[in-house]
Structures are given as C-alpha cells and as structure tokens.
Amino acid sequence: MEEDLTHVRRKRLTTKNGLVCLEDYPYTVSVRLHGKHWCGGAIVSKQWILTAAQCFDYVTNEEVSVRIGSVFRDFGGRILSVIDIKRHPEYKMDQYYPEHNLAMIKVNLPIAPTSRMQPVGLAVADSDLPPAFGETVVTGFGSVISGQIREGENQELRRMIAQEVPRAECRQIYGNDYSLQHDHMCLQSVVKGVALCAGDTGDPAVHFSGLNRAGTLYGIALFSGTEECAYKSKPGIYAKVAYSRQWIDKIIGESPDRTESADSGENAIPLDMD
Template identity: 75%
Template sequence: MTPKSVGSDLVVFTLIINHILSGISGAATTSKTDLECEFPPKLEEDLTHIRRKRLTTETGLVCLEDYPYTVSVRLHNKHWCGGAIVHKQWILSAAQCFDYVTKQEVTVRLGSVFRDFGGRILSAVEIVRHPNYRLDQYYPENNLALIKLNLPMEPSPRLQPVRLAPGDADRVPDYGELVVTGYGAVTTGQIRHGVNQELRRMMAQEVDKAECRQLYGGDYQLQHDHMCLKSVVKGIALCAGDIGDPAVHFSGGSKGGELYGIALFSGTEECAYKSKPGVFAKVSYSRKWINSVINDSSGTAKDSSES
C-alpha cells in the first residue's frame, strides 16, 4: 500500500467515524430537547437533583420555548435580577433592582436558557420606575420598573412577550398552572457567579394574604398591591437573584400565559428550607401604567402584551 493510498483510507475512515459520532450526538440532542421542551410542564416529585433547593425540574433544565418571555437583567454584565418581556422593546422587572443604579450599568440577556452565555445581550436606554414607587419606603408599594432596550427584538419561539393579567384580576385563577421562572441562586445569600447556570422554574400557588401576614409577622409589611406565592413542592423557593422573576399563569394546553406577579422578596429563612411564601407585586394593579409607558414611547395605542 502506497503512502498516498494510506492517506486516502485515513480520510475515508475519519469521515465515517465523524458521521457515526454525529448521528449519535444528534440522537442524544434530540432526546434531551424533547425532554426539556415538555409542555405543559408536569409537577415534579423527584427532588433528588442537587438543585432541588430552588426553581427546578426533574432533569434540572427547562425549555426556553415554554417560557420565552424570561430574561436575565444584568448589572455590570453579571446576573442581577429577573424580568419578563412585555413588549418587543420593553422588559418588566422590580423597581428595587434599580435603586442607585444608572441605565448605563444595565444590560439584558434574552433568548438563552443559560444565564451566562447564548442568546443576545441588549443595552438599557431607559429605566422607568413606577411614579408612586418610593425609594425611602422600606416595604415599597408600586415596586415595578420598565426597561427599554436599545433595539426591538425579533419575535421567535425563544423570544415572545407575555400578556399582562387582566386589570381587574385580584387573585390568580384556581385552575391551570402558575409558573415562576428565573436564573437566581440555589445557595442562600449567593448569586451564582463563575459558572453557567440554566433557567429553572417553580410551580407555585397563591397564599391568602391574611395567612401570609400571619406567617411573616413583623418580618415583612405586605402592601395592597402585593401577593404571596409559594411552591407546590416543599424545598423549592425563591433565592438570591430571583427578584424580578415573573409569575405566569397558564390555562389548558395553550403556551400563551398571563403575567400575574413580579418577585420582590424571598423570605428570611435559608432558600433551601424556607416555609414562608415569596412576595410578588401584582401586575394587574399597574397594568394601566405599563400600557401608558409603552404606548407613549412607541407612539401607538397597542396593549403592552402585543408584540
């Protein structure tokens, strides 16, 4: 066998091996994607995963196509708060995320199931806090803010605005599923830096405000526009970096949900073992303000839930 024929045989052999490996890799990817993109989300009973302490699923991953409104709001290019796309150029989050923060310090990662890579990062050109939000109030009402992005997004299966809850909605409907999504910590007191972290979800339910006040006692003063949500599975809760996370209600088999709450407070106990519900701002109470900001900026009369 001549050197030339040996070289040709090696090329052919390499191509065959690469083709086989590609097929194996492709099959694995397909299987994993199918599992991650399950919809509607099922209630997980398996809490043996190391990240059971927080927004988690049986596999530890969720599919962004199921929650394409979820974003990572970043301070100095590190995850800081959660947020929800409510318009092609606007993100809704918690106002407290921007106390003593300028728009030049804020960016938003959209369209990635991972907190630290993928998707697209856009700059904030405007941050509009609710006019009745008070920085000097320890437990502020109207704790919502809108972030205007430097460019409008192009809607896709991984990038979609979420509809706002009806303006007269005082409680989350008893039917369907309530899902909180975010990129926050799994260990008390820490936002996970230095490693790539994936999007997680928490299946939640509303807690009556009177019961919530009793649970918190003097630890937190609930306001008129606050609501309390807790995980339907023990050992899962909000944690550091989850302020601003959206709580969206899904009904039936439709992928389109409605945004009912924005996370404000995770409680005073360790994230892994907390028994107190998280405190959220009611989006319905500020729907008119959200629409007015977006409509004034865009020069249209569209509802903020439209793209």
C-alpha cells in the same frame, strides 16, 4: 397536586432540579448589573422589559444590560443595552416595604419574536390570580442553594410551580418581618424546599391554563423571605402586575414598538440558537 402541563410545547419538560426549556417560557430574561446577573424580568413588548423597581436603586442606565434568548444565565442569546429605566411614579425608594415596586426597562433595539424570545400577555387591570384552574409558573436564574446572587457556573433557567397563599395566612407567617401592601400577593411552591432565592427579584409569575397556553403575567417577584436559601419555607412576595396595568400600558404607548423594523429584520435582534 397534579400539574397542568397543557401549555408545555417541548418534549423535555423539567428535571428534578426544575430545569426547563426556554421555548416554554420565552419571555424570561436575565437583567444584568455590570455584566453579571442581577434580577429577573419579562419581555412585555418589543422593546420593554418588566421587572422590580428595587433592582435599580442607585443604578444608572449604563450599568444595566439584558440577556435574552438563552436558557443559560451567563452565555448564549444576545446582550442588549438599556437606554431607559422607568420606575413606577408611586414607588418610594426610601420605604422599606414600598408599594408599586415595578420598573420598565427599555432595550436599545426591538426584539424580533422567535420561539425563544416573545412578549407575555399582561393581566387585566385590577384582576386577581385565577384561584381554581391552571397553574402559575415562576421562572428565573436565581441562586439554588445559597444567598449568593451569582452562585454556580453556567446557571440554567429554572421554574417553580406555585400557588397563592391567602393574605391573612401570609401576614401571619411573616409577622413583623414584612409588611404586605395592597398590591402584593404571596405565592408558594407546591413542592417543599423550593422557593425564591438570591437573584430571583424581578422573576415573572405567569398563569397558564388549557385555554391560555401562552400564559398571562400576574406577578413580579420582590422578596424571598430569607437571604440564606437553605431553609426555603416561606412564600415569596410578588407585586401584582394588574394593579399597575394602566401605567404599564402608558409606558408602552408613549414609545410605540417599531413593528415595521422588527418585522423586516432591518434593526431587529437576530438570535443564534444554542
């Protein structure tokens, strides 16, 4: 399958290990628990990050932070505090395969857009991933080999080019191991041996095309199919962003972005280039 790389702006595209430049995916962040990587996420406005609700079961705001603006998981960019976590009101923590598995987390200061940190556009309400053109890119800081979330030192951002797996086929692959909900979709790498792993929950799945080089966020990673990632054969399961678009818009609308502060730089987050 030939990649459509029209959205890539930098000369250094990717290595055999899938390493990438943050300038190509500047919405990607590391959501951290007790100062260490825990989940992925995507910047969707100047103060809000979209990720998976399951990342915050039995977790308080004070335990969570976000690293933005760095291609490295454990250094660079800026660490922001989290002042609010809003899980989807229909998310049920006591269900094993919950619907509406999305959360919005609010950082303590507005993010001034730069080449390394920008919000990503959201899929139109109730829309599905375009089936016939462009490519879908999943980015994150998760484990590469093992089921250990914080595997390795100085982990760099990686990407996976993925394609959607039909629901019927995905159900057959998982059998009784996972119950797909109405707002779930399945994505699988176009390259064998590459898949979601520990620490990839919350990773954004963004669709790019020649007409949409900035990308549109369609999915948030939920489940990798295996705890031990040495056998990466199953598609990953993602929450459909479009099916919760009204709730996301409501959250952002209830707390308007402080555009004037961010633009002036008075309270916005500055960024040191690595």
